[in-house]
Amino acid sequence: APEVLLQPATPSDRYHFQSKGNPIITHSYTADPAVLVKGDTLWLYAGHDFAGGQKNYKMKDWLVYATTDMKNWVECPTPLKIGDFAWAKSGDAFAGHVTERNGKYYWYVSTNWSGIGVAVADRPEGPFKDALGKPLLTNKDCFASTHSWACIDPAVFINDDGQAWIFWGNRECYYAKLKPNMVEIDGLIKKIDFNGFSFTEAPWVHKYNNKYYLTYATGFPEKIAYAMADQIEGPYEYKGILNEIAGNSNTNHQAIVPFKGKWYFVYHNGAIETEGTSFSRSICIDKLEYNTDGTIKKIVMTTE
Numbered sequence: 001a002p003e004v005l006l007q008p009a010t011p012s013d014r015y016h017f018q019s020k021g022n023p024i025i026t027h028s029y030t031a032d033p034a035v036l037v038k039g040d041t042l043w044l045y046a047g048h049d050f051a052g053g054q055k056n057y058k059m060k061d062w063l064v065y066a067t068t069d070m071k072n073w074v075e076c077p078t079p080l081k082i083g084d085f086a087w088a089k090s091g092d093a094f095a096g097h098v099t100e101r102n103g104k105y106y107w108y109v110s111t112n113w114s115g116i117g118v119a120v121a122d123r124p125e126g127p128f129k130d131a132l133g134k135p136l137l138t139n140k141d142c143f144a145s146t147h148s149w150a151c152i153d154p155a156v157f158i159n160d161d162g163q164a165w166i167f168w169g170n171r172e173c174y175y176a177k178l179k180p181n182m183v184e185i186d187g188l189i190k191k192i193d194f195n196g197f198s199f200t201e202a203p204w205v206h207k208y209n210n211k212y213y214l215t216y217a218t219g220f221p222e223k224i225a226y227a228m229a230d231q232i233e234g235p236y237e238y239k240g241i242l243n244e245i246a247g248n249s250n251t252n253h254q255a256i257v258p259f260k261g262k263w264y265f266v267y268h269n270g271a272i273e274t275e276g277t278s279f280s281r282s283i284c285i286d287k288l289e290y291n292t293d294g295t296i297k298k299i300v301m302t303t304e
């Protein structure tokens, strides 16, 4: 079992560590990964769980890590906290996604009850500031949902034509265009038709060989499933389960990215012994491979 070092980054400096297999971070509990590749660096943005037998989510800030070789990592000082969104102070720092446009970095985050906010920074490691002073999206924008946590789990994808899209939701997957300023919705909010397949949360869109891939958590405990389409708005054809329930966590949440010629599947589990649980989760990384027809091989979860 990986050793739990419990050695947090100091607020004023960067903490260097080496990953020794999965989970890749053993000094903090991390969840809901999002990744951004910029030049020779992969930036990993994470939710931050606490240790110690929580019976519910306790998530008050987000974390950022960087690597150039997937082995040696740097944890930067905490770049964003739930308290940075004045309108969401009592919320939870749920899943987010960072994307770059015109030299600015936009971090779309779930605040759980209060909606989805967006923070902006000049550098990938922040510091990030609330860009709007209000939510970008709220439960009212989740027109087909009635539960209070429908407006979570944003994922942004910038298409080859430069159009940015945001996907999000719990139980229903919503999507919309973003204006070029990245902080306003452009036009109608729509819903993905899963054709009877069940969507729980955690959408992530990527493109490979002219196909759009929508990966997402399905069921509960969650597995990661995927669907493929020829157009960003679909229709999406269900392709199956990408990975099975991740050890000892009811949720999973994936990010998929190419980096230095290989594709990676980044996700979380509750596998740190003896404290890992659904509320004390840990980010893992495994290789992702395509079949010749563009479908994705099932992810083999490794510990190395």
Ligand code: FUB
Pocket: 031, 032, 047, 057, 094, 095, 110, 152, 153, 201, 202, 251, 252, 253
């Ligand atoms: O981490 C809190 C929530 O659990 C996320 O927003 C979901 O995707 C699930 O991982």
